[in-house]
Amino acid sequence: MTPSGASVSIRAVAKSFGDTAALRDVSLELGSGEFVSLLGPSGCGKTSLLRIVGGFLEPDQGEVWVGGERIDGLPPNKRPVNTVFQSYALFSHKTVAGNVAFPLEVAKVGKAERRERVEEMLAMVRLEGFGERPVSALSGGQAQRVALARALVARPAVLLLDEPLAALDLKLRKAMQLELRRIHDRLGTTFVYVTHDQEEALTMSDRIVLMNEGAIVQEGEPRAIYDLPADPFASDFLGEANLIEAEAAGRTGELAVARIGSKRILARPGPEVPASGPVLISLRPERISTAPGAAANRVPGRVQRLVFLGHAVRVLVELENGAVVTAQVSRGDGDGLAEGGSVELGWEPEDAVLMEPPAAL
Amino acid sequence: MSSEARARRPLAPRLRRRGAAAAQISPAALFVLAFAVAPLVIFLLYSFWKVSNFEIVSEWNLGNYSEALGEEVYRRAFLNTLRIAGSAALLATLIAYLFAHAMRFHLRRWQEPLLFCVIVALFSGYLVRIFAWRTLLGEHGFINETLLSIGIINEPLGFLLYNRIAAVVVLANFLVPLAILPIYGVLQNVDEREVLAARDLGCGPAGAFRRVTLPLAWPGIAAALALTFIIAAADYLTPTLVGGVNGTMIGQTIATTFLDSFDWPAGAAISFVTLALILLIVATVRLLGNRVLR
Numbered sequence A: 001m002t003p004s005g006a007s008v009s010i011r012a013v014a015k016s017f018g019d020t021a022a023l024r025d026v027s028l029e030l031g032s033g034e035f036v037s038l039l040g041p042s043g044c045g046k047t048s049l050l051r052i053v054g055g056f057l058e059p060d061q062g063e064v065w066v067g068g069e070r071i072d073g074l075p076p077n078k079r080p081v082n083t084v085f086q087s088y089a090l091f092s093h094k095t096v097a098g099n100v101a102f103p104l105e106v107a108k109v110g111k112a113e114r115r116e117r118v119e120e121m122l123a124m125v126r127l128e129g130f131g132e133r134p135v136s137a138l139s140g141g142q143a144q145r146v147a148l149a150r151a152l153v154a155r156p157a158v159l160l161l162d163e164p165l166a167a168l169d170l171k172l173r174k175a176m177q178l179e180l181r182r183i184h185d186r187l188g189t190t191f192v193y194v195t196h197d198q199e200e201a202l203t204m205s206d207r208i209v210l211m212n213e214g215a216i217v218q219e220g221e222p223r224a225i226y227d228l229p230a231d232p233f234a235s236d237f238l239g240e241a242n243l244i245e246a247e248a249a250g251r252t253g254e255l256a257v258a259r260i261g262s263k264r265i266l267a268r269p270g271p272e273v274p275a276s277g278p279v280l281i282s283l284r285p286e287r288i289s290t291a292p293g294a295a296a297n298r299v300p301g302r303v304q305r306l307v308f309l310g311h312a313v314r315v316l317v318e319l320e321n322g323a324v325v326t327a328q329v330s331r332g333d334g335d336g337l338a339e340g341g342s343v344e345l346g347w348e349p350e351d352a353v354l355m356e357p358p359a360a361l
Numbered sequence B: 001m002s003s004e005a006r007a008r009r010p011l012a013p014r015l016r017r018r019g020a021a022a023a024q025i026s027p028a029a030l031f032v033l034a035f036a037v038a039p040l041v042i043f044l045l046y047s048f049w050k051v052s053n054f055e056i057v058s059e060w061n062l063g064n065y066s067e068a069l070g071e072e073v074y075r076r077a078f079l080n081t082l083r084i085a086g087s088a089a090l091l092a093t094l095i096a097y098l099f100a101h102a103m104r105f106h107l108r109r110w111q112e113p114l115l116f117c118v119i120v121a122l123f124s125g126y127l128v129r130i131f132a133w134r135t136l137l138g139e140h141g142f143i144n145e146t147l148l149s150i151g152i153i154n155e156p157l158g159f160l161l162y163n164r165i166a167a168v169v170v171l172a173n174f175l176v177p178l179a180i181l182p183i184y185g186v187l188q189n190v191d192e193r194e195v196l197a198a199r200d201l202g203c204g205p206a207g208a209f210r211r212v213t214l215p216l217a218w219p220g221i222a223a224a225l226a227l228t229f230i231i232a233a234a235d236y237l238t239p240t241l242v243g244g245v246n247g248t249m250i251g252q253t254i255a256t257t258f259l260d261s262f263d264w265p266a267g268a269a270i271s272f273v274t275l276a277l278i279l280l281i282v283a284t285v286r287l288l289g290n291r292v293l294r
Helices: A046-054 A096-106 A111-124 A140-152 A170-187 A198-204 A222-227 A232-237 B003-008 B011-046 B063-070 B072-106 B108-123 B126-137 B142-150 B164-188 B192-200 B205-234 B237-243 B250-259 B264-292
Strands: A008-017 A020-030 A035-039 A061-066 A081-084 A158-162 A190-195 A207-212 A215-220 A242-252 A255-260 A263-269 A276-283 A297-308 A312-319 A324-330 A342-347 A352-355 B050-052 B055-057
Touching: A008 A046, A020 A046, A020 A061, A020 A215, A035 A046, A035 A198, A046 A061, A046 A081, A046 A158, A046 A190, A081 A140, A081 B192, A096 A111, A096 A140, A096 B205, A111 A140, A140 A170, A170 A190, A170 A198, A190 A198, A198 A222, A207 A222, A207 A232, A215 A222, A215 A232, A232 A242, A232 A276, A232 A352, A242 A263, A242 A324, A255 A276, A263 A297, A312 A342, B011 B264, B050 B264, B063 B072, B063 B264, B072 B108, B072 B164, B072 B205, B072 B250, B072 B264, B108 B164, B126 B142, B126 B164, B126 B237, B164 B205, B164 B237, B192 B205, B205 B250, B205 B264, B237 B250, B250 B264
Parallel strands: A035 A190, A035 A207, A081 A158, A158 A190, A263 A352
Antiparallel strands: A008 A020, A008 A061, A207 A215, A242 A255, A242 A276, A255 A263, A276 A352, A297 A312, A297 A342, A312 A324, B050 B055
């Protein structure tokens, strides 16, 4: 069994609900067999986009193509796409096997083959022997697996997942993340995964599409987005970031120059960053050192607060210009600090990104 | 929980819980025993006795039953009852389903006012409604007068009233609000997302209805069918007032046997045969539906 995925092409899709624009001119290309996460806060349009691909919502404008076939305007049952719903939406009047067999019954697959494929699917989601149970007797994690098996049994080219792990507890969620990735890798189906959980997106995806206010903010591999966020929203939403106010002061080679108070620092320039005027420096807490040694950027400050995390220490440092920066350092470095004492923070230019402040600032 | 674990639970709290349940259920149980079960038992005894010289004598015999099952008059009345009550129940349940479905899925904003209308209809007088239908369908009724005045017909249509169809229409009209309530109650709990999932998994609108909505709604539909059929089959006012000669139902026969012939044993026997027949039909429909709609 090697059903392979199909490419998805979303072309200039727009959708409004009354006066509210849910999606503004969104275009996106997904490769065949890719695992792509649509990540963003609630109301960013990610679920609307998923529903448009699934056929539960029609775009006001734009086109949706799957594997070279235009599918917008087709009803959900005519699309080579299946969905795992956030609520699972299992058929409450059917058993586990009845649920998984449903798409095959609709497609008039013969009884023997049906049974075989249901068994195969239940084995893949590790629910062998659960076939005759009523779905009301399942735990959340089991129900989630049944929903997954049901959506995959008809071998769709693209699987849409709408925050499928949101209702599970943390431990189960982590296990299911790996499980989902394993199933994806085995089947080669294109997965489009909607989530507001950045860790989930980082863990599973080949590519993350970060959305905000109905538009795509940034897309790329998890590492690329994490290391080089495009704007303050991206740096803050994906992972944790300090956004330090600074003055841009030109370029030197590949790097941008800026001033925090009286200190001159170097950073990677983000897209469209101005050569002068106010800018923000995006800096991840774990990239800051309190024992800077020979680091290229060094800024003095005062330790405001120390937070013990067990494996590490978080240090809140007030800089000369009044900005408070969070650093996360090893026990070895952090245990030597005292609240109220002075400290020097250091980081490498590649770990900081200079970006344009949002218009509202 | 396994049965083993259940068996190991201490006995005392279980008994206490059972005692509390008994206390809660007993007023209703006593009421039903005194006013529903006791009369039935008495009539069951009567049905095996007989009348002689205008008095009921406790002489055990099966004559009443052989008469009820064998006589042509009764058989025709039974058949008529099944036909009229069955059609009325089907018609009422169909209309009620459409109404409840629309109310639940398409007119969500109007749910409360619509439900209010249903309840008002439920409480409006039964006799009043029968007579309203008579004024609509009668020889000098609204429909005939209107058709005459626009000149579509030259003389009043006689077939509107006093036949089986009239009985079915009037009964169905009375039964629709009764049927709406159980169906609406069940549809309230139908998760629309399950219907969406069916669409996602390959069903067209009709397929999703047949494979998901209908099976989920079936308990309510079955309840509505049973309720309307039982009420229609036991009715004797509607067939008397609008049914005409070919619309005679078993309820009328029972009423005349009790009230005109004073033959309580015979009336009781016909009643029990009717009861058995109704239960048999209701159970069959229910089981068939359970099997088909899975």
